[in-house]
Amino acid sequence: MKATGKNSKKITATDSTGMPLNGAPDIFSLPITAWLNNTSAGLLVTNEKHRCIWVNDIFSQYMNHHTPLHYSYTELIRYFKPMVEPNFPLEAKMKALRKEKKPWFGWEVPFINGQTWEINYLPIFNGETFSGAIWQAIDITRRHHVQEEIKRNEEKFRVILNNLNAAMCETDVNGNITRVYESFCRLSGYNEEELIGKNITDIFVPENNRAFARALRRKRLDENVPLVYDMEIKLKDGSNRWILASSANIYDRHGNITGGAGIHMDITHQKKLQQDLELARRQAEEAQRAQKDFLASMSHEIRTPLNAIVGMAHLLEETRLDPQQQEYVDILKNSSAILLGIVSDILDISRIEAREVQVNQREFNLRELIQSLRNTFEHKLGRRPVKITAELDPSLNTWLIGDDVLLNQILINLLGNAEKFTNDGEIAITATQESWQDNKLWIRFLVCDTGIGIKKDKLELIFKNYKQAEGDIREKYGGTGLGLAIVKQLVEIQGGNITVEERTGFNTCFSFNIPFLDSRRPLTTQAGKLSRKLLQRSFEDARVLVVEDNPMNLRYIMSLLEKYKINYQLATNGPDATWFLEARQYDLILMDIRIPGMNGLELAQKIRADEDQPNVATPVIATTAVAMESTATMARAAGITDILTKPYTPDQLLQIFNKYLNEDETELIMEEVQNLSGFEFNNDLDVKYLTDLYESNISYAADLFEIFIRTIRDEIVKLQGMVDNQKWEDMKFQVHKLKPNFAMVGLTWISAKMQELENYLRINQETYATDITRLFNEIKEDVNKFYPLVEEEYGKMRDFIDTPSE
Secondary structure, X not given: OOOOOOOOOOOOOOOOOOOOOOOOOOHHHOOOHHHXXXXXXXXXXXXXXXXXXXXXXXXXXXXXXXXXXXXXXXXXXXXXXHHEOOOOOHHHHHHHHHHHOXXXXXXXXXXXXXXXXXXXXXXXXXXXXXXXXXXXXXXOHHHHHHHHHHHHHHHHHHHHHHHOOOEEXXXXXXXXXXXXXXXXXXXXXXXXXXXXXXXXXXXXXXXXXXXXXXXXXXXXXXXXXXXXXXXXXXXXXXXXXXXXXXXXXXXXXXXXXXXXXXXXXXXXXXXXXXXXXXXXXHHHHHHHHHHHHHHHHHHHHHHHHHHHHHHHHHHHHOOOOOHXXXXXXXXXXXXXXXXXXXXXXXXXXXXXXXXXXXXXXXXXXXXXXXHHHHHHHHXXXXXXXXXXXXXXXXXXXXEEEEOHHHHHHHHHHHHHHHHHHOOOEEEEEEEEXXXXXXXXXXXXXXXXXXXXXXXXXXXXXXXXXOOOOOOOHHHHHOOOOOHHHHHHHHHHHOOOEEEEOOOOXXXXXXXXXXXXXEEEEEOOOHHHHHXXXXXXXXXXXXXXXXXXXXXXXXXXXXXXXXXXOOEEEEEOOHHHHHHHHHHOOOOEEEEEOOOOOOXXXXXXXXXXXXXXXXXXXXXXXXXXXXXXXXXXXXXXXXOOOEEEEOOOOHHHHHHHHHHHOOHHHHHHHHHHHHHHOOOOXXXXXXXXXXXXXXXOOHHHHHHHHHHHHHHHHHXXXXXXXXXXXXXXXXXXXXHHHHHHHHHHOOOHHHHHHHHHHHHHHHOOOOOOHHHHXXXXXXXXXXXXXXXXXXXXXXXXXXXXXXXXXX
């Protein structure tokens, strides 16, 4: 009989193939011939005596064409045995198959050449008679390697999970546990048998939180999204632990959700640390508030009597004194000035640390500021053999825009240090134009002296709080050790930096730089003439209401009012002040914030609340010993016009009178501005700030408005990217750079928010990340809201400039 097909070997019944010659049908006569001819597997056929009678071409290729054709069963075993792995039980298995004559599938045989075959054994029967067997060989080497790699990865994954603080389990769609890993058992305290089939929520989640846990599972299934959340769970031993869970859906091969897999990390320690940090933060905030309240109280309690001392010393100096009395008054004035300086230093550093110092941009004359300081310290040096010089870059000949108050404080502190430590020689102030960057003029200031100098190994100490270069300096010269610490922080708040440099001819030289805007408006002498004229005015027709309860301060104020020939009315409490205010109109109200019967802020609000009252528009000046920015902010919000901080000198009070009681001069100044400009800003902007800032220079205002319109949206986009990527240090620099821009177009409240944002960025940024994001979003909304108004205002200015005057 023949076997046909392209993959067959031709074998006949008379060939020496071991085929039966007794008339029994050979294996090829059975109805499997088509399969034998067309299979893609390697085939070997044995007859009823287990002799190899046929192999197909594929099997021959497996054997490199050295086939075991006509081999007996024993010879077949000897043929294959050297090819397989040494310890593989090939012979035993083949003998068992011959004996049992039962089908066997999926027998994987490893070969020494690295291959793996899958052997399938199929015995053939003709009725009850055994006719032979078909051996199917499939090369599964590739599949075997893939499976082994999968097993290795699974084992690696299992080892990682079991050794990390990450416990994994799988559940069905109802939350019933279907599989757990060793790490999960270790975390929970249960073994696998105790967990399989149990509901994960019922076992681990406290009853009061189970509804939330089930809602999370529903969200994961319904929205087909992975979830990350933290939750408190209860373990087998009854203890509670916090876990961070990451859960995702599991799918079958058709893409249907069959359940979920979750990785759980024990974060109890981190949670406790977080809670401790939150508690510490709250305690720090409470301590800061307590410190703030203490400073406010201390400020009031010290400054109030000090105000009387300073005031009385000034009044006493104006009386006829003999030389000894004059000496006593000089000592009194000097001692009170030292005490005031100490109190001011402590309050200043506290305000800085509480982030209450804000940079307020306005136009100022740098030459006048430095010249005034030079004159002040010349007077202070007296007959001491010390020359004080001031040198300004000739190019600094325009009005600058910046915070002249903070600059003045920086220079006063540095000059005060120089005056304290210089007994002879020179104190020099210089100001030079350093560079232009981002439309800002950077100015370099130097304050140098020929005093005692600072040793190089002490330079790192001098800018720290309560530190002085040498231990005996406080005993010899006095002071708190805060002056230079205040200077450093005030410089940095404005975006500059300060260092100590070496300069020929000087022993100490402090160098710092600060950025300003250039108004491009030339300096004139008109302002000085107006000030001198104002000082010569009298106030005989003015009526002032004084609200003050401290007898010493009352005595001081009364003396000054009588000296300036001002009509005044006294009230020592809130109800009396209310009665006077309702009875008649005053030209000025001079009021202490802390008065009996009614808070001064409440009284100010009452004055402003009723438009029918006679003093609804009267200037209200608050006299207060609480020198905190928060107090000033609340005062302005209550309707208070200006603030006079105790202790104040007669000149400072006189400046208030000149400012608010001289109607003719006020009208004259306003008329000059109106005649020179005639442009009116939109009331939705800060009109007063813009008017004070630009006065008649609408062309300059238009230039700044144009720059703002052209750049601000791109800058906000940059800030958004920094918020999204939490690049806090970059954002701090960018916010500081942009902060003044908003005030320049009348959006002063956005500048204030930018200052608040900068304050957050200067401290622990990660802790205040939520506040930073919230505040930035508010700023962004304000910018989007008012940007069209700024554009419209710029258009109006261009039209105003282009329209020829009549």
